[in-house]
Amino acid sequence: MTRFFPFPLLLVSLVLMWLALTSLSLGNLIVGILVALMAVHGFAALQPSRPKIKKWHLVPKLIGVVLLDILRSNIAVATIILQGRRRQRKSGFLTIPLDLRDPTGLAILSVIITSTPGTAWMDYNSARGEVLLHVFDLVDEADWLDTIKNRYEHLLREIFE
Amino acid sequence: MSMPHAANLPLWAAILVAAFLVIGAGLTLIGSFGFWRLRSFYDRVHAPTLGTSWGTGGIVFASMIYFTVLELRPVVHEILIGIFVTVTMPVTLMLLARAAIYRDRAEQNPDVPVMEPARARLEEASTGSETGSRLQNGI
Amino acid sequence: MSEMIVVFAVWVAHGALALAMIFAMARMMRGPRAQDRVLGLDTLYVNSMLQLLVFGIRTGSTFYFEAALIIGVLGFVATAALAKFLMRGEVIE
Structure with a gap:
């Protein structure tokens, strides 16, 4: 089974993408499955690491938390930009030690942090497990540390480790 | 400018489409304005993410509602653009940030750790x- | 009534996105560093992609969607290549 369908999640999302780009019909479904199978086998030939999601039920919670946080920080950053120089603001770099070691989990954490306005993932040191962030509104370092560690890293560790 | 097909739109859908359009375009404008105005590169990295998160999201939602209500069947292919932008923008930003840090460290800029x-x-x-x-x- | 609301919103969105494109282009020309210019180009790509989506709503045709998708894909590839170029000064290494 896994020999013919190596990456089932990727296969399903590629077929869905094909159907969204063309139109919903039987012919398109067949062509889409063929194209997706070819793409999945090509991807398997690259020998990527296999991420293992252990707790599926936490994935919707993670997506919800992230979407809400992105909306909130959109408003926060937009307010800061509109307020201009009237408001004293300090931005700066922040080093955070991480316990998460799973490569997929780290990749997802970096995408979450960078796509949230106000925080950007700058550098990661795998030997020390430390990440260098740049924070737009660095009022309280401990507050940001708490947000990243307890809100995202905790969930990601439960999902992947 | 006239949009004759928009007359078939029910009022609630028109208001929703208009609200999402204005919010999305407004957030993108604020992001680009901040990008133009902020002083250091590391501050400017944050500004365009406004346009790529809920800026894109708002316009994509507006387009989805508009075409779905007008054609009376779900038109969801716009969501591909939303997914695509949210997945690729962090990657480009991280690559650029690393390039900037690399260059600043090579020049021994004191602002960078x-x-x-x-x-x-x-x-x-x-x-x-x-x-x-x-x-x-x-x- | 609903036509008027949508037409007004489409005009506002067009104007806001055009202004956003001008801001991105101004930063792209001003620099001062190469990374500012690359980020300006990327922002310009995203803004023009959104502008095309608004065009799609205005004309009621879905062809603009495909153009927007292509701009998004090309913008990503171009920015990734330029960022790689900034790291070492060579794209092929």
């Missing part, structure tokens, strides 16, 4: 306990 692995190497040199893997990984 020194390379962490350099400190690790110094500690190793003083204690002499760990070698090898750290040197290879800590680039």
